[in-house]
Amino acid sequence: MKTVERKRARRLRREEGLPINEIARRLRVAKSSVSLWVRDIELTPEQQQALRAMNPAYNKQLNGSRANAARYLALRKQAQESGRARARRGERLHLAGCTLFWAEGSRNRNTVRFTNSDPEMVRLFVTFLRQCFEVPDEQIRIACNLFADHLPRQWEIEQHWLDVTDLPRTSLFKSIVNVYSKHSKKKRQNKLPYGTCRVTVSRTKSFRASTARSRSTPVSSVQPGWNRDVCLLRAARTATTGN
Secondary structure, eight states, X not given: OOHHHXXXXXXXXXXXXXXXXXXXXXXXXXXXXXXXXXXXXXOOHXXXXXXXXXXXXXXXXXHXXXXXXXXXXXXXXXXXXXXXXXXXXXXXXXXXXXXXXXXXXXXXXXXXXXXXXXXXXXXXXXXXXXXXXXXXXXGEEEEEEEEGGGGGGHHHHHHHHHHHHTOOGGXXXXXXXXXXXXXSTTOOSSOOTTOEEEEEEOOHHHHHHHHHHXXXXXXXXXXXXXXXXXXXXXXXXXXXXXX
């Protein structure tokens, strides 16, 4: 074992905070050896900062990350402003669809989801995606949430929701089946004949603009003494009848 080189490597790392490449160059040993010798040495914050400043690759990554963050922030603000501007125009379908998302939707960073047991609500939301955001059918996915007693009719139920949304079977995710609890005695109340359908679109622009519309609409502007079910029914009637 190269005891002398090991001691010098540890001193250079601890006292001067040199990078592994530089230590290996000075001692004329392999980088893997230096890495093994100094791996337990903790650098001070100042030494860590100095190493980052000496690393061109790290600096490029950091600058690139900052540029990407600024670009995506600008895109997000642009989409949100577009959603607010469209909201102010008072388009009925846009209002209805965003109200549905506001009341029954969910999201993560880049995905819009809408879940409901009412075929008309699901049909309206898919129409909203197609007409207001020009989402192509291949980007729309649905999944069925079923109960154990739905299993004999699973194919029929899945086809029901595909017909409602006018989508091909390739748009169908695997159905989720809720099995009976051991305490349920295989009985449940308030049965839903077709379970529920979840519509999913992984499209950032749709999420940004629809949530911008939702945030720009105070509850009092929908209806004084706002009630979720009344709001949903009014949104659906507005979009389908124009009244």
